[in-house]
Amino acid sequence: MRMRRWTWPTLLAASALMIPLRAGAVDFTCWNPGGAGLASAREEYWTPERIAAAIPDGEMLPTLPTDGFQSDREGNLVGDAERAPIGEAPYKYGGQLVYTRGGHDYSASAQFVADANIVIGAAHSLWKGGLAASNIRFYQGYSGGGGTLYRMDRAAVLLRWTEVADNQPSLARSQFDYSVMRTTVASAVGKYELAIDGAHVDDDVTVTGYPARLDGGEYMYRETARITVQAGTAYDARPHPMYGGGASGGAWFVTADNVHKAVSVVSSGAADGVYGPSFTQDTADLIAIVKNGCP
Known part of the structure; x- marks a missing residue:
């Protein structure tokens, strides 16, 4: 696992991605998230049974002020x-993310963004309690099962996230709550x-x-x-x-x-x-x- 600060000259020399870069530095931690079930292994870790048993990952906020939104009889805000x-853009860019963290299997959501080999999800999925996720797989187009499997060989979160990951959910903490992953095969369906x-x-x-x-x-x-x-x-x-x-x-x-x-x-x-x-x-x-x- 690597923690590193990148500066402008390093990024300019290294990056093949056509995104404007800036002076300054980015602090991050990056690791290989393959874990069990690598391509060389005899059997894929994520069997249908494991996927079905994965815990839906999420962080709940306390009830927030309604600020004028209409509520139903149970007090929930009206919304559909x-x-x-x-199968349509941009939804086809997304899918279900599955991973292991702290000995438990989880499921969440993610999507291709900015590059055909880049998937973005939540940081709290991949790093929490000082633990980095492994066995990360992305099932693009998942719908009642199936989807196209993409494996990851890199995953990263901002170092600022690792400093606040165990705090209670808040707007301030949410600023850093995203993760970036690299797939071993490029997206066949496009990207955001x-x-x-x-x-x-x-x-x-x-x-x-x-x-x-x-x-x-x-x-x-x-x-x-x-x-x-x-x-x-x-x-x-x-x-x-x-x-x-x-x-x-x-x-x-x-x-x-x-x-x-x-x-x-x-x-x-x-x-x-x-x-x-x-x-x-x-x-x-x-x-x-x-x-x-x-x-």
């Missing part, structure tokens, strides 16, 4: 979540574009993921939420009918001129709201680092 058309500071207060975003409370997490769902707060480099959007675990790491996106741009991922949520990081130049730099193998 529906199955996403997984990366949007830096891509949404603002009062913007509507589409939030995606595999919420366990809806169809047992077997299908990707989507919801529309409105950003109500932008604090630092984190968002609070309302409502969040996909709450409850499993949607962690799912993309928030906006579409303009038929271009689908990822602006955040699901960090933590409740029925009445969801937090997520606002992608920054550090995100772009970390993508370049992981794309190059974290040398």
Whole structure:
């Protein structure tokens, strides 16, 4: 496992990714997440039985102020979540992420972003309690089983995340709650574009993921939420009918001129709201680092 600071000259020489880089430095930790079931192993770790038994990963927020949103009789904010058309762009860029952390198997959500070999999910999935995830697999297009399997040979989170990973969920903590992974085979279906500071207060975003409370997490769902707060480099959007675990790491996106741009991922949520990081130049730099193998 590597912890390293990258500076502008190093990035300029190393990166093959056409993303503008900046002066300064990015602190990160990077590791090989293959674990059991590598290509050389006799048997793949993730059998259908293991996938079915994986724990939907998620972080719940306490009930948030409704801020004028209409509530139903049970006190949940009114909002609709529906199955996403997984075969269509941009939903086909996403899928279910499975991994082992601390001796337990988990499932969450992730998607191809910015590069055909880069998958982005939540940092709290891959690093928590001082433990890095292994056995990471991405099933693009997962829908009631199946999907296209992609293996990872690199995974990374910001060093700032490792410093706050065990704090209670909050907007401040959510700023760093994203992970970057490199697949061993390029995406065959496309990718989201990366949007830096891509949404603002009062913007509507589409939030995606595999919420366990809806169809047992077997299908990707989507919801529309409105950003109500932008604090630092984190968002609070309302409502969040996909709450409850499993949607962690799912993309928030906006579409303009038929271009689908990822602006955040699901960090933590409740029925009445969801937090997520606002992608920054550090995100772009970390993508370049992981794309190059974290040398």
